[in-house]
Amino acid sequence: MNIAVIFAGGAGKRMNTRALPKQFLEMHGKPVLIYTLEHFQNHPQIDAIVLVCITSWIDYAEKLIRAYHMNKVVDIVPGGSTGQESIFEGLSRAREISKSEKDIVLVHDGVRPLIDEETITSCLASVALHGNAVTTTPAIETIFVQDEKDMVGQIFNRSRCAMARAPQCFYLTELYQAHLQAQAEGRDDFIDSAMxxxxxxxRLYTVTGPVENIKITTPTDFYLFRALLDAQENMQIVGL
Known part of the structure; x- marks a missing residue:
């Protein structure tokens, strides 16, 4: 099985919205989360989806799942107090429906709605070949380490740098065991599954994803999502 664990647990404080968490904000009448889920719902190689959600918004998420006929969503589970804990909750549910030690899990952000079918396919192929896949995009800005005194540290050659995005994909059993090891060691500070x-x-392997595979975190991101979405729709209209 190929199981997508979609993390939609953030409260979206940087969006400056009091009404809805960022994953439930609507664009052209459709919630951001649904745009994301549709890519996995419609992908022929994805067998099941586990959605991790803020506990107080699970009922709302369930209504959306029914309204948009997301029948690959097998369950919506409450998240933990951190992103690492929330992913573990999703992995635990995925383990319950898993059928093989070789089942693959794709961990993705609910607020990355511009992922595409080709990238998901490439990620699955990379796991089959290398055991994992970390979606990336090329670094287009200068990257350096900033020290504690706000001074510029080592500057990296950006032609050899990439930005880690999502999905991040592994054999479910291996990622689950890594989480158990982290818990046993009291480690709760991992930024993401790749780290x-x-x-x-x-040893991690990369898959280059679309540049527009942004994470909607701030109001600027939301407006950029709208522009990119409109551009995609316009290209479809003219047959490009």
Missing amino acids: MMQYYGT
């Missing part, structure tokens, strides 16, 4: 897996010795 955790690398820490525990996994």
Whole structure:
């Protein structure tokens, strides 16, 4: 099985919205989360989706799932107090429906609605070939380490740098075991699955995804999403 664990647990404080968490904000009458879920719902190789959600918004999410006929969503589980805990809750539910030690999990952000079918396919192929896949995009800005005194540290050659995005994909059993090891060691500070897996010795492989695969975190991101979405729709209209 190929199971997508979609993390939609953020409260969206940087969006400056009091009404809805960012994943439920609507664009052209459709919630951002639904745009994201549709890519996995419609992908022929995705067998099931586990949605991780803020506890107080689960009922609302369930209504959306029914309204938009997201029948691959097998369950909506409450998130934890951190992103790492929330992903573990999703992985735990995925383990319950898993049928094989070789089942693949794709961990994705509910607020990355511009992922595409080709990238999901490439990620699955990379896991089959290498054991994992971390979606990336090329770095287009200068990247450096900033020290504690706000001074510029080492500057990296950006032609050799990439930005980690999502989905991040692994064999479900391996990622689940890494989480158990982190819990046993009291580690709750991993930024994402890639950082955790690398820490525990996994050699990671990349898949280049679309540049527009942005994470909607701020109001600027939301407006950029609208512009990119409109551009995609316009290109379809003219047959490009």
